[in-house]
Amino acid sequence: MTEQTASELAEGLADAVAGMGEEIRAAAVAETRELMAAALESQFLQPSGREQFGGNTPDELIMLFLGETDMAEIPRLRSALARFEEDGGVSEDFRAALLFAIRLIRDETYEI
Numbered sequence: 322m323t324e325q326t327a328s329e330l331a332e333g334l335a336d337a338v339a340g341m342g343e344e345i346r347a348a349a350v351a352e353t354r355e356l357m358a359a360a361l362e363s364q365f366l367q368p369s370g371r372e373q374f375g376g377n378t379p380d381e382l383i384m385l386f387l388g389e390t391d392m393a394e395i396p397r398l399r400s401a402l403a404r405f406e407e408d409g410g411v412s413e414d415f416r417a418a419l420l421f422a423i424r425l426i427r428d429e430t431y432e433i
Contacts, residue, residue, distance in 0.1 A: 354427060362423050364379065366379055366419060
């Protein structure tokens with residue numbers, strides 16, 4: 322058995338800690354993605370849970386958020402809101418786009 326120098330031991334320990342740090346980071350990212358996706362899906366796509374979101378339906382929340390200043394400054398979102406107001410609600414295409422984005426967040430295959 323060979324003796325390791327203090328420098329070699331320190332280097333080995335530093336490598337082990339770096340590996341653990343990366344594992345912790347990856348687990349935190351995965352958990353955050355899952356929690357974000359679940360929260361978005363619950364808030365904007367699930368018909369139940371009105372009491373959780375101030376008595377608003379998912380469609381009402383979408384339209385409410387689209388009307389906020391930051392969102393309303395984006396022409397495509399402003400146009401979508403006007404269309405939803407005219408048609409009496411959020412379109413299925415918009416809901417499908419939300420689901421698509423949520424699934425991209427949830428799937429670790431895609432870097433975000």
